[in-house]
Amino acid sequence: MSEKTTLTVNDMTCGHCVGTVRGALEQALPGTQVDIDLATKKVSFTGDKAKGEDAIREAGYTPEAA
Template sequence: MCCCTNNSVATPFPARRPQPDTVVLRVEDMTCGHCVRAVTAAIVRDLPGTRVTVDLGSKTLTVGGTEDAAAVARAVASAGYTPSPAA
């Protein structure tokens, strides 16, 4: 989990409607740009070829190119964050 104190980071991508080969998870402890980079790097490392979009405001991430939610959750956890199903 991140120890940054600056929590006001704009995300570069708007939230998107999930596609069939997409996983959407909520990551409550993702609070800043450092968190976004760490989670994104872990997912891309563990699931090459995926596309990661983060909405920091709603604390959700969308991963395109896979339907394996368990693998995405493991990647997020490996970065030190706590994934949960998106509402």
């Protein structure tokens, strides 16, 4: 089981953002488990933390330590 990473993505503001971030993570980390809470702007995923952060950045968002 991979370690779970939780990040805060403050510039994620709507359902479309959630879908974009989820898609980016699923593409970068096949088989990852992604949990996103828009209300708290928390994104959790399993797998390679650096790859996940890069995927969120490449999707146009700013991941920060939660």
